[in-house]
Amino acid sequence: MAKRAPDINSILDAIEDSPEVREYRELQWEGSFNDYLKMVFDDPRIVRNAHQRVYDMILSHGSSEFTQFKERLVRYKFFGDPFTGGHEAIFGIEKQLMQLVSHFKSAAFQFGTEKRVLLLHGPVGSAKSTIARLLKRGLESYSRKEEGRLYTFGWRVKDEVTGADIIWSPMNEEPLKLVPKEARQKLIDQINEKSDLPYKLRVEGELDPLSRKIMNDLLAKYEGNWREVVEKHVVVKRLLISEKDRVGIGTFQPKDEKNQDATELTGDVNYRKIAFYGVDSDPRAFNFDGEFNVANRGIVEFIEVLKLDVAFLYDLLGASQEHSIKPKKFPQTDIDEVILGHTNEPEYKRLQSNELMEAFRDRTVKIDIPYNTVLDNEIKIYEKDFTKARVNKHIAPHTIEIAAMWAILTRLEDPKRGGLTLLQKLKLYNGKSVPGMTEDNIRELRAEAKNEGLQGISPRYIQDKISNAIVNYPAADTVNPFMLMNELEQGLKHHSLITSEDVKKRYRELLGVVRQEYEEIAKNEVQRAISADEEAIARLCSNYIDHVKAYTQRERVRNKYTGEMQEPDERFMRSIEEKIDVSESRKDDFRREIMNYIGALALEGKTFDYKTNERLHRALELKLFEDQKDSIKLTSLVSNVVDKETQAKIDVVKQRLIDRYGYNDTSATDLLNFVASIFARGDIKE
């Protein structure tokens, strides 16, 4: 028997009432000019200009403060990429991003920077395009939210060529621009009175040429009755910024210098319509679809702006200074948009002596976007791309770290302070402490290194080499640090941007520094894995404490194996204390401190846990490692003759590497072999 059919109507009602569909309705909102005016008085934010909207958009994602080397900085969550789940997040360079935000702030307050081209300048691959992309994505998404909404209008006038019933403002103009200038100013004053925004709203300039013509024609038809024109013919709609649909976002990338055409920026004649209207100066026969036109109300981005033909560069400067552009055959046309350009360091340098550049520099706000110089941030840059979900291979621990380390070393300037190595400087910048260095010293270091971050290896190079290391060893299930270091080094040979042999040599040397540091890291890791045997450490600890107790109380201690009473074993105690540099003259104090501490705990009915004493813990670990190193016979791995018992011990360590330190079988085996070879080398030296 068939089940009873569901009530289709109630299903459709439910869909109609769902949040998505309701939002869809909101986004499709259309209404009269009167409706619009009411809305604007309810929420004056609607008429913000492009700079104000971008500024508020960035702030709308929230921010947090933090202190770095005694300096208070702000981190804007917007640059963490809330749009694609952090995939385009920017790491480090907080100070420069603060400058960027403060540019938008002063532009929102109309302190003058709204009349400048915003120029992102930096070395190749320093996230300039990524920042531009975030701004565009941000504005798209903001325009879809209640708090970020904006509107435009169209004319209920038949398009005689296409037959359409409504002719939309081709530059998506703000509807309040329909109000004649003086009356408009009064209106805006009233809106500003109602608004609690920190800056003043302004709606300036003339309508786009087509709207102006239609307005004038209609005013003539209705004998100058503006209200009748607007009520009968104007329809207002929500404007959704969208790069794909070429609404509110324009992008211009110069191809070759000879081939640049102004129509790409300011629009072109529509030949089909010209045939109908007869003259090419009729705005109805013009496509206002240049990048400047479509970007009205939003952002226009100039990729590699300095490759722009000189004539265009002046147009660009004019556009930002006057907020207007000049389409062929039409008077100056007002625009409201953020003009954003980027250029990389070599291109900027090339033009620096050029006379044009003086005019350019004067009319731009240049923000340097350097490379990041903090190791932990650099690691995050690569981790966001090479995640477990995206890479079908295991990436051994520290692989990305050492590549990031090298990248940062290439960007740093040698410290002028004697005795400080470049690697130590890297660690300082990364928030690690180096004996004798204070936060003030670090600030000095940063201040003296003017070029830091404007030079060196780009993240893009590292990203490429990580990819290579993944694909170039098809038989391997794992990428290890050596494969990557190999790629990094090989790639230098034909790096198109590094032509100087000296620089290449320096980068190779720095790779040597990284290799050495990796040895340290590897040794440490194995050491920790070997001594991560908590039972053994606890045993060692209680043994040590027994002896220390006997020593401080001048007693004898029972030998655990023979049961005999004996003198506390001085050599045994020292072998532990020496691991953490407790000197002969300090040993009594050290031992007494420990006993006092244990005594105090005992009074509270508590027992001592070595983990609460970091120094002692480390000393015990090192001692245990030393004892076990020989019994584990790691070095036998090198000779390839491993007896069963040794293999079993090594397997325990390997399993710990896998369970606790993120290794897989291959990478753990690689690591143990590598460290064994280091020890073997050491044995030979001894």
Ligand SMILES: Nc1ncnc2c1ncn2[C@@H]1O[C@H](COP(=O)(O)OP(=O)(O)OP(=O)(O)O)[C@@H](O)[C@H]1O
């Ligand atoms: N500070 C950073 N935080 C996060 N990712 C970064 C950072 N710097 C660079 N990248 C990454 O490096 C790559 C290159 O960035 P992008 O293309 O934005 O650089 P660009 O400055 O536009 O380079 P070019 O000058 O060559 O045009 C991107 O994958 C980007 O995510």
Ligand SMILES: [Mg+2]
């Ligand atoms: Mg770029």
